[in-house]
Amino acid sequence: MRWQLSALILFVISFLVISCANDQDIEFKRAYSAGEVVYTQHCQNCHGNNGEGLSALMPPLTDSVYLKQNKTQLACIIKFGLKDKLVIVSGKPYQNQMPPADLAPIEISQVLTYVKNSFGNKMGVVKVEDVNKDLGDCK
Amino acid sequence: MRNLFYALICVLALSACNNSASQKMLPIYGNREASTKTVDGKTVTDTIYQTIPKFNFINQYGDSISNKSLDGNIYVADFFFTTCPSICPVMHRNMLNVYKEFKNVGNFKIVSYTIDPKHDSVDVLKKYADKLGVTGNNWLFLQGQKEETYKLAKGYMVEAREGNVHDGYFILVDKQKRIRGSYLGTDPAEVTKMIADIKTLQAEPDQNIAQ
Numbered sequence: 001m002r003w004q005l006s007a008l009i010l011f012v013i014s015f016l017v018i019s020c021a022n023d024q025d026i027e028f029k030r031a032y033s034a035g036e037v038v039y040t041q042h043c044q045n046c047h048g049n050n051g052e053g054l055s056a057l058m059p060p061l062t063d064s065v066y067l068k069q070n071k072t073q074l075a076c077i078i079k080f081g082l083k084d085k086l087v088i089v090s091g092k093p094y095q096n097q098m099p100p101a102d103l104a105p106i107e108i109s110q111v112l113t114y115v116k117n118s119f120g121n122k123m124g125v126v127k128v129e130d131v132n133k134d135l136g137d138c139k
Numbered sequence: 140m141r142n143l144f145y146a147l148i149c150v151l152a153l154s155a156c157n158n159s160a161s162q163k164m165l166p167i168y169g170n171r172e173a174s175t176k177t178v179d180g181k182t183v184t185d186t187i188y189q190t191i192p193k194f195n196f197i198n199q200y201g202d203s204i205s206n207k208s209l210d211g212n213i214y215v216a217d218f219f220f221t222t223c224p225s226i227c228p229v230m231h232r233n234m235l236n237v238y239k240e241f242k243n244v245g246n247f248k249i250v251s252y253t254i255d256p257k258h259d260s261v262d263v264l265k266k267y268a269d270k271l272g273v274t275g276n277n278w279l280f281l282q283g284q285k286e287e288t289y290k291l292a293k294g295y296m297v298e299a300r301e302g303n304v305h306d307g308y309f310i311l312v313d314k315q316k317r318i319r320g321s322y323l324g325t326d327p328a329e330v331t332k333m334i335a336d337i338k339t340l341q342a343e344p345d346q347n348i349a350q
Contacts, residue, residue, distance in 0.1 A: 046228045054232050056270040096270070099224045 028113070028125045035114025042101045043111065051119035057096050059089035062119045066090070075108050075131045076138035105131045163339050165311075168318040169296065190316040191216075192294040196252070196283035199264040204281055206316070213340055214248040214312050215333070217324055218292055218305040220255035221267045226307045230324035231271060234309070238278050240334050246314075247337070249278040252291065254299045256282045296321070309333055314346050 046058040053060035061067075066089050067074065081100035086093055103111070109128040116123040169189025176183050195205040215237060219227045234249060241247045253259035259267075264280040283291075292299035296318060299305040311320035311333060320336050322329040340346055 045225055048232065054228050055235070055272045057267070058228060097222065 031110045031113040031125055032117060035110035038103065038107050038111040039114050042103065051115065056092065056094065059087060059094040061115050062121070063090045064121050064123065067116060067121060067123065072134045072137065074112055075134040078103060078108050078111065079135060080138060105135060164343060165319040165336055165340055188317045191312055192291065194283065194287065194291050196281040197261060199261060199268045199280040201261045204279060209248060209250070211314060212246050212248045213314060213337065213346060214250055216250045216252065216295055216310045216312060217308065218252050218254050218297060218299045220253050220303055221259050221263055222255065223303065226325050230307050233324055233327055233330040235271065236330065237334055238273060241337065242277060247277070250281060251279070252281050252288055254288055254305050255303055256285055256288065311336060311340065313340060
């Protein structure tokens with residue numbers, strides 16, 4: 001009897017602990033860890049393990065101001081790449097070609113969540129609905 | 140007890156001898172053949188090692204660079220192209236550390252051959268070097284005929300072929316143009332080992348003879 005009781009108490013406590021972590025937090029963590037996988041496969045070679053970029057060839061991903069100012073463009077840049085376009089990141093010019101990455105909107109939202117919350121950035125989760133909206137407005 | 144003590148002394152003395160006798164040498168890679176000659180009535184056998192074949196390419200400044208231009212240098216070679224999105228940025232991120240380490244050391248060079256000469260003109264290579272932060276003549280970006288480049292890659296014992304296919308090895312070449320090491324350029328740990336090996340090679344007596 002005593003054994004059953006303590007098992008029940010343990011179950012109740014663990015249930016409480018799990019439900020304490022709220023849904024938003026779980027959603028963020030899920031997107032972040034999935035985004036890390038996408039980043040490793042599609043972005044890391046050029047932009048580096050720590051988003052540091054490569055000299056004046058590849059821009060770093062550490063410029064929160066750039067990420068904020070170009071918020072609605074980021075999904076388009078990832079999906080279609082960049083060609084002959086000058087971008088100013090952390091006050092430095094970059095004009096290298098960026099190849100398009102054939103990613104689904106959900107993957108784009110995941111990798112953006114990862115980038116925007118790594119390398120010193122802290123900008124919260126990127127929702128797939130927003131990515132879909134931004135992709136519809138690509139120039 | 141006393142016997143044990145003497146035994147210990149013996150072992151220590153032996154190991155001390157071993158340490159001082161074995162100076163670290165890098166291996167010599169590639170095919171080798173024996174050449175037997177008669178010098179002053181005596182038969183002498185020499186080992187002929189595989190060496191890097193002749194080439195004549197153009198660097199990022201538009202100057203002609205041949206195998207002769209590299210005489211008297213220890214150098215590291217790799218094959219790449221500037222628009223490569225996969226392993227090249229990683230290779231050159233790591234190579235940049237090698238460049239910085241030996242920037243002020245004479246008789247050392249880095250040689251990167253483009254396997255896409257159609258796109259990678261002298262002008263494109265110069266811009267690439269500038270953006271990478273490479274100045275001077277320590278790191279050469281070379282452009283030559285495509286077929287010549289593929290053939291030369293075989294001389295370095297690496298792969299480069301049609302469709303911009305190449306592997307990511309850094310090849311360490313000594314002053315006698317023999318291959319002394321190959322390192323996966325995409326792995327920072329291997330590149331760190333290469334930096335150590337270059338220093339070992341520089342210390343070899345053979346490498347200090349004026350060529």
